Amino acid sequence: MFLSRRDPAAPNGDSGRSGLLSRLRRGLERTRAGLTEKLSALVLGRRAIDAELLEEIETVLLTADVGVEATRDILARLTAQVARRELGDAEALYRALREDMIAVLRPAAIPLTVPAPGEGTHVILVVGVNGAGKTTTIGKLAHRLRAEGRSVMMAAGDTFRAAAVEQLQRWGERVQAPVIAQQTGADSASVVYDALQAARARRVDVLLADTAGRLHTREPLMEELKKVRRVLAKVDPTAPHEVLLVLDAGTGQNALSQARHFQSAVQVTGLALTKLDGTAKGGIVFAIARELGLPIHFIGIGEGVEDLRPFDAEAFVDALLEH
Numbered sequence: 001m002f003l004s005r006r007d008p009a010a011p012n013g014d015s016g017r018s019g020l021l022s023r024l025r026r027g028l029e030r031t032r033a034g035l036t037e038k039l040s041a042l043v044l045g046r047r048a049i050d051a052e053l054l055e056e057i058e059t060v061l062l063t064a065d066v067g068v069e070a071t072r073d074i075l076a077r078l079t080a081q082v083a084r085r086e087l088g089d090a091e092a093l094y095r096a097l098r099e100d101m102i103a104v105l106r107p108a109a110i111p112l113t114v115p116a117p118g119e120g121t122h123v124i125l126v127v128g129v130n131g132a133g134k135t136t137t138i139g140k141l142a143h144r145l146r147a148e149g150r151s152v153m154m155a156a157g158d159t160f161r162a163a164a165v166e167q168l169q170r171w172g173e174r175v176q177a178p179v180i181a182q183q184t185g186a187d188s189a190s191v192v193y194d195a196l197q198a199a200r201a202r203r204v205d206v207l208l209a210d211t212a213g214r215l216h217t218r219e220p221l222m223e224e225l226k227k228v229r230r231v232l233a234k235v236d237p238t239a240p241h242e243v244l245l246v247l248d249a250g251t252g253q254n255a256l257s258q259a260r261h262f263q264s265a266v267q268v269t270g271l272a273l274t275k276l277d278g279t280a281k282g283g284i285v286f287a288i289a290r291e292l293g294l295p296i297h298f299i300g301i302g303e304g305v306e307d308l309r310p311f312d313a314e315a316f317v318d319a320l321l322e323h
């Protein structure tokens with residue numbers, strides 16, 4: 001299980017909660033500027049906790065891509081607390097807002113679990129649209145797994161883009177994990193099939209299978225992903241054991257549409273939200289948590305190998321709202 005207070009993949013000096021919050025704050029700086037500073041300006045120093053203030057908070061949340069459903073949940077709790085006169089001042093409102101935001105995220109903060117070393121090859125199929133960061137996520141995830149003492153193999157299933165194979169091979173060298181690849185244009189399902197056979201023969205603990213980026217609205221390309229699933233099942237009827245969908249947080253509400261299409265096609269089991277450091281739309285995490293019902297295993301908050309982080313609801317909200 002990855003999600004723990006002690007992060008085995010974190011660099012020295014960044015293993016405690018204070019280090020995690022520090023990195024999260026830096027990674028979420030653009031979202032903090034767009035969301036937290038506006039909330040602080042509204043709430044802190046405000047004497048009257050009234051309907052007008054709640055409406056202003058609602059507007060801030062919606063413009064930060066928190067989403068209609070998540071915003072509705074947060075405001076319903078706040079409104080009920082105001083009606084019960086439980087929020088006597090702005091600081092109390094701010095604390096309540098923190099708890100209500102955590103309540104939205106907590107059900108989605110489920111760690112990715114991988115069997116202990118030596119219990120067979122665990123297959124993680126990684127999918128997503130072009131440019132979401134799949135290959136980089138695979139490399140960083142391989143680093144985490146290796147840090148936890150597991151052996152890893154990677155499958156270069158993105159055969160449409162030569163640079164993707166080269167990129168994965170560079171990651172393989174960096175994290176000391178073998179990469180199974182074929183020539184550009186080869187059948188993706190064939191590459192992944194060969195990789196799983198090789199991983200089982202070598203008793204590798206985890207196979208991370210890359211796939212070509214594809215628009216979620218292109219049915220023929222989605223059919224290819226279904227084929228990859230079927231081919232894996234021929235080697236191991238239980239594979240893939242995880243289907244990890246990588247979403248670029250910067251796409252905002254479009255990420256929800258992507259997720260629904262992929263879920264329909266290949267039964268996504270969990271999410272990795274990337275590029276949170278490059279967007280002011282980090283509020284999309286709340287919409288995704290509330291509307292998709294899928295575990296958020298990881299968030300990407302920077303370019304470094306250690307910047308793929310297990311998703312922690314409390315740490316995420318604290319990094320956003322600290323004032």
